[in-house]
Amino acid sequence: MLLIKLATKSLLNRKASALLTLFTIAISVMLLMSIERVRVDAKSSFSNTISGTDLIVGARTGDIQLLLSSVFRIGHANNGVSWKSYQYISEQRGVKWAIPMSLGDSHKGLAVLGTNKDYFEHYRFAKKQPLSFLQGHEFNHLFEVVLGAEVANTLGYQLGDEVVIAHGMGNTSFHNHDDNPFKVVGILKPTGTPVDKTLHIPLAAIDAIHGSHAHQHEPAQADANDHDHDHDHDHDHDHDQHDDVDLVGTPKQITAFLLGFDSPLYTLQVRRNINQYKDEALLAIMPGVTLRELWEMLSIVEKILLLFSIVVVLISLLGMLTSLLSSLNQRRRELAILRSVGARPWHIFTLISVESLLITGLGCIVGTALFYTLMLLGADYLQSHAGISLNIALLSSYELMLLAAIMVAGFIVGLIPATRAYFYSLADGMSIKI
Secondary structure, eight states: OHHHHHHHHHHHHTHHHHHHHHHHHHHHHHHHHHHHHHHHHHHHHHHTSSBSOOEEEEESSOHHHHHHHHTSOOSOOSSOEEHHHHHHHHTSTTEEEEEEEEEEEEETTEEEEEEOTHHHHHOEETTTEEOOEEEEOOOOSTTEEEEOHHHHHHHTOOTTOEEOOEESSSSOOSOBOTTSOEEEEEEEOOOSSGGGGEEEEEHHHHHHHTTTSGGGGSOOOGGGTTOGGGGGOOOOTTOOOOOHHHHHOOOSEESEEEEEESSTHHHHHHHHHHHTOSSSOEEEEOHHHHHHHHHHHTHHHHHHHHHHHHHHHHHHHHHHHHHHHHHHHHTHHHHHHHHHTTOOHHHHHHHHHHHHHHHHHHHHHHHHHHHHHHHHHHHHHHHHHHOOOOOOOSOOHHHHHHHHHHHHHHHHHHHHHHHHHHHHHHHOTTOOOO
16 A cells, blocks of 8 residues: 555656656547447447348349348349339238338439338338438428438538439439429438438339330330329329328339338248249348348458557557656656665565556546547437447446456556666665666
8 A cells, every 4th residue: 555655646746747648548548449339339330220121122133232222322223123023022911011112313413212101100220210300291292302411411402492303323414304393391310321312202203203204104014913094193293192102103113122020020931932932033131131241341440440449559558668667767866765765676666567557547547438428429420420329338348358458458568667677776776777
């Protein structure tokens, strides 16, 4: 206890250098803990980019390709799913809800998604968080559009503005549907997911804006299931029907669709049936599993983050070592006085070791406090801008192990100046020659 008191008083006597060293360690601990927590929660949030959805169904392709095209709006689906197949599968036993998705159009390079009202009710992100509106409401008329948060912020759209949809993806389009502008009726709250960069319109509006193309007015094929009359509807701004059926229509095909089940027991059974579906080559994927597979392909990012945080900690410990070594010469009088009043060389060794341990321990405590402060302040920002849902909970066993490792490393680093002081005090009890 006496040595701890002496170490504390010695540090207080060198407040400037001690505080600087402590602050350096605290910052490194905060960075290490923050990077580790963000790394773990980023993986969890990425796996929950779309949550609460049991299956994604599309034309037969690769699992990751289907996920990228339907959820991340990256790439293009080579084929679509016939409306007949969508209706048949969505009516299977155990299916609680189905959300059709039609992609292929854009607005200033941003994806346009044709869907139904169930999208706003059942689509989930992060830890099964529902979509919510910052302003306005879901579409109730044919030529209405709901904007993702980033679309509204980037392009400066407000409720009531008119938006012109372009045929095809990309920033440059050779065909704009100027004759059918859409009125902005809703703006979604930020989610940090591809939803933020998407414009949502009624599924029936996809056929309506393409109505001028001859192939859209040809008689439906046999898979249209006797719904030809829906293609003869005249869709205009005076369309006052609020019924979801009118907003869905009967398109020839869609890009993909999402399925939710009453019970998880139905998921594997229906997935097997879809993958063996004889009328059409379809693929059903479980989004959570496929997202984890995609993350594994990006695991190099995790390794880089971990390496970066370890380097930061090592630099701070080297800073402490430099500080303690440089202070030995300045403390010649202090150590000599201790030797003159009976302190043995091992007392000197222990004193220096305890000092390094105190600085490291206090640095860990302050760093942890800074870590939680940073997490509380940055949680909302990371959720809305990066889609990372932070779990602000007690330190995990792995994080406690990291802190313990830092304490051990700090103690080991402190042994270097302690050993140096020990041998100098053996050579000359009254002075230390550096």
